[in-house]
Amino acid sequence: MPKNVTIFTTNTCGYCQMVKKYLSAKGVGYQEVNLDEHPDRQAEALALSGAMTVPVTVVTKNDDSQEVIVGYNLAKLAPAVA
Amino acid sequence: MSDSILVYGADWCGDCHRTRALFDQYNVAYTYVNIDEDAAAKAKMLELVDGRNTLPTVVFTDGSIMQEPSNDELLIKLNLRPAADETATPVVPEHDIIIVGAGPAALTAAIYTTREDIETLLFERGVVGGLAAVTDKIDNYPGFPDGVAGLTLADDLRKQAERFGAVIELGEVTGLKTQGDKTLVSSTSGDMLARAVLLAVGSDYKKIGVPGELEYYARGVHYCATCDGAFYRDKKIVVVGGGNSAVQEAIFLTRFTTHIDLLVRSKMRASDVLQKDLQKFVDDGKITIHLNTTTDEIVGENNSVNKVVITEDGTKKDLAVDGVFVFVGLEPNSQFLKDTPVELDEIGFIKSDDRMMTSMPGVFVAGDIRAGATMQIASAAGEGATAALKMREYLEGQPHPIQN
Numbered sequence: 437m438p439k440n441v442t443i444f445t446t447n448t449c450g451y452c453q454m455v456k457k458y459l460s461a462k463g464v465g466y467q468e469v470n471l472d473e474h475p476d477r478q479a480e481a482l483a484l485s486g487a488m489t490v491p492v493t494v495v496t497k498n499d500d501s502q503e504v505i506v507g508y509n510l511a512k513l514a515p516a517v518a
Numbered sequence: 519m520s521d522s523i524l525v526y527g528a529d530w531c532g533d534c535h536r537t538r539a540l541f542d543q544y545n546v547a548y549t550y551v552n553i554d555e556d557a558a559a560k561a562k563m564l565e566l567v568d569g570r571n572t573l574p575t576v577v578f579t580d581g582s583i584m585q586e587p588s589n590d591e592l593l594i595k596l597n598l599r600p601a602a603d604e605t606a607t608p609v610v611p612e613h614d615i616i617i618v619g620a621g622p623a624a625l626t627a628a629i630y631t632t633r634e635d636i637e638t639l640l641f642e643r644g645v646v647g648g649l650a651a652v653t654d655k656i657d658n659y660p661g662f663p664d665g666v667a668g669l670t671l672a673d674d675l676r677k678q679a680e681r682f683g684a685v686i687e688l689g690e691v692t693g694l695k696t697q698g699d700k701t702l703v704s705s706t707s708g709d710m711l712a713r714a715v716l717l718a719v720g721s722d723y724k725k726i727g728v729p730g731e732l733e734y735y736a737r738g739v740h741y742c743a744t745c746d747g748a749f750y751r752d753k754k755i756v757v758v759g760g761g762n763s764a765v766q767e768a769i770f771l772t773r774f775t776t777h778i779d780l781l782v783r784s785k786m787r788a789s790d791v792l793q794k795d796l797q798k799f800v801d802d803g804k805i806t807i808h809l810n811t812t813t814d815e816i817v818g819e820n821n822s823v824n825k826v827v828i829t830e831d832g833t834k835k836d837l838a839v840d841g842v843f844v845f846v847g848l849e850p851n852s853q854f855l856k857d858t859p860v861e862l863d864e865i866g867f868i869k870s871d872d873r874m875m876t877s878m879p880g881v882f883v884a885g886d887i888r889a890g891a892t893m894q895i896a897s898a899a900g901e902g903a904t905a906a907l908k909m910r911e912y913l914e915g916q917p918h919p920i921q922n
Contacts, residue, residue, distance in 0.1 A: 446745070446747075446748045448654060448669065448744035448745075449744055449745040450647060450652040450668070450744065450745070451644070451652070451742075451745055452745075453651075453669065454688070457646075458688060461528075461530055461531060461573075462572070463570075463571030463572055463573075471748050475748070475751060478748070478749060478751075482749070486821065487736035487737055488736060488737060488738065488746055488750075488841070489736045489740070489742075489745055489746045490745055490746070491745075507736075508644065508645065510688060510689070510690075510706075
């Protein structure tokens with residue numbers, strides 16, 4: 437189980453819902469940064485992911501290493517939060 | 519200690535479903551505890567496993583506990599397979615119906631099959647609700663006089679299917695093979711057998727295939743307005759396409775952007791109603807329509823787009839923009855069927871007979887992916903219902919009692 441998971445989302449993004457749904461199903465807690473509510477944090481999401489898209493999921497592991505997953509990508513998300 | 523095996527699970531949990539199907543197959547008695555419906559049981563489970571909130575959690579009669587066990591581990595635990603015997607054939611879980619996809623066609627089919635108590639498992643590799651879920655607003659689906667948000671429609675369809683017991687597994691189907699009178703479905707969750715399969719894998723937005731498109735993917739080139747539009751607050755963009763999606767999404771994007779150039783290869787193909795809506799934004803100076811205009815190249819530097827090269831009425835010109843959103847039609851998600859007997863048309867859509875069955879026995883098709891489909895959510899739902907009834911006929915081996 438990772439130390440911390442932060443997801444950058446928007447109100448209208450279906451793939452963001454899927455990431456949240458997957459994490460809830462696996463019992464992984466997360467913090468959500470909704471960019472519609474916090475447009476000032478958009479640059480942060482862009483810097484982390486290098487992409488102008490959401491969802492961006494930042495997984496902080498127990499050794500404090502970080503993995504950034506762009507989009508709804510189960511092949512990367514599943515092992516990152518296992 | 520308990521006199522029955524307890525399976526703590528939830529209806530949305532694919533592994534729970536797999537575990538229960540395995541127990542059913544081997545006639546192993548168990549009690550299913552849905553932790554979503556029983557908070558006390560959930561608390562009890564968490565106490566048993568030191569807070570490791572993973573499903574399914576299986577508590578055996580000897581008090582031992584397994585979390586998220588594989589079928590192999592379960593069979594060994596229950597002495598149903600000798601651990602050392604590697605020659606034993608692995609047990610393949612079996613389902614009545616496996617639906618590949620979970621868009622409107624798939625979910626409607628699942629509502630019909632599960633309501634008739636035909637056990638149904640759906641696979642979704644992307645968004646539950648499919649392209650409908652990432653569409654901002656749907657104005658032509660019947661029953662919603664004011665239109666409906668794509669996400670809302672998708673979520674309601676999912677709830678309706680799950681209410682009758684449909685199970686959605688988040689994973690991908692990678693191949694199909696006929697095995698006796700069943701179909702062996704290979705997936706990211708392992709192999710499984712289905713008495714009937716419904717291919718409702720839908721379509722995805724097509725690419726335009728110009729230089730810069732791949733290079734700047736998600737860094738200025740986008741195919742999902744509802745996902746990526748927010749990055750274009752107070753920016754200038756182009757939308758490529760002249761159909762319903764292009765117009766609908768361009769209108770959605772005006773809430774963020776300062777100006778949109780709509781690049782239409784030939785003439786507008788969007789419905790009259792949408793074109794009327796669009797005209798309001800044209801009159802306000804928020805959208806400019808360019809007809810007879812091809813998008814030739816997407817140019818940028820430092821990882822972001824700064825212009826597109828277009829040819830308008832035969833004249834080449836540059837448009838300074840921050841981003842490009844592409845909605846130029848749909849392409850079929852049928853790549854995984856290439857090595858199967860399922861016959862595709864020249865574009866990649868799936869051919870079917872009048873029972874909606876493909877060239878592979880017991881494998882049906884519905885929705886956008888079916889050759890001849892009209893690419894509408896309402897039609898996809900209708901095709902899903904039809905396919906469900908045809909699959910029931912197939913499973914019963916007899917025609918529907920109400921003849922037309």
